[in-house]
Amino acid sequence: MYLELKNVSKKIGKADIIKNVNLSMEKGHIYGLWGKNGCGKTMLMRLISGLVFLSDGEILIGGESLGKDISFPRSIGALIESPGFISGYSGFKNLKVLASIQNKISDEEIDIIMKTLGLNPQDKKRVKKYSLGMRQKLGIAAALMEQPDLILLDEPTNALDEHSTKILKELLFEHKKRGALIIISCHIREDLEFLSDEIFCMQEGKMISHYIPSELRKEVEL
Numbered sequence: 001m002y003l004e005l006k007n008v009s010k011k012i013g014k015a016d017i018i019k020n021v022n023l024s025m026e027k028g029h030i031y032g033l034w035g036k037n038g039c040g041k042t043m044l045m046r047l048i049s050g051l052v053f054l055s056d057g058e059i060l061i062g063g064e065s066l067g068k069d070i071s072f073p074r075s076i077g078a079l080i081e082s083p084g085f086i087s088g089y090s091g092f093k094n095l096k097v098l099a100s101i102q103n104k105i106s107d108e109e110i111d112i113i114m115k116t117l118g119l120n121p122q123d124k125k126r127v128k129k130y131s132l133g134m135r136q137k138l139g140i141a142a143a144l145m146e147q148p149d150l151i152l153l154d155e156p157t158n159a160l161d162e163h164s165t166k167i168l169k170e171l172l173f174e175h176k177k178r179g180a181l182i183i184i185s186c187h188i189r190e191d192l193e194f195l196s197d198e199i200f201c202m203q204e205g206k207m208i209s210h211y212i213p214s215e216l217r218k219e220v221e222l
Ligand SMILES: Nc1ncnc2c1ncn2[C@@H]1O[C@H](COP(=O)(O)OP(=O)(O)OP(=O)(O)O)[C@@H](O)[C@H]1O
Pocket: 012, 015, 017, 035, 036, 037, 038, 039, 040, 041, 042, 043, 044
């Protein structure tokens, strides 16, 4: 298994935000996180991304312990809550700044992901003037553009129109096919079930159940 969570807990002050979560996830799969507002989906993604420290337990990524062997996952793309961009730069320039950190991808590759998501790389409009949907698309582009092994997307469709949601679904299937491990949360159950190989259900910081949507579909058909 590429990603393993062992008895993971997160406390903030006296509040138990994540309670003893155990998970195993492998590459080439899409996993859905499901649960009510405030159940801990975002916090779980922040813990996996290395942005927040665990209070207890262990997260293993490719056999390496987060916070011990590595500070951050070695190959990750994440859209968690609202993405931080340089508001005075264009969308393309923002992605170029991010890409320059690892220097792995070309301008052409940035162009392609922007165009795929319906953004114009030549558009000089500053990000501060972007609509919510445009900003979300740029956040998705930033998360996917370097073809990371681990992709975390927290409600990536909440500002997208129907057509853009369809494009994102196609993109995610492509990334799954090349072997990425994708974790996604979404409040539209139909979309989450369409995308996910397995869905994990959370309640009040606990992982309460998991199921395989395709098996559910088979049951309905029988
Ligand atoms: N920095 C913080 N300090 C204290 N409590 C926090 C902090 N961040 C999150 N929480 C609490 O942790 C719980 C889980 O929050 P989280 O954002 O992970 O929920 P969620 O499942 O992503 O919800 P939503 O569906 O609304 O996005 C909530 O009760 C929230 O108030």
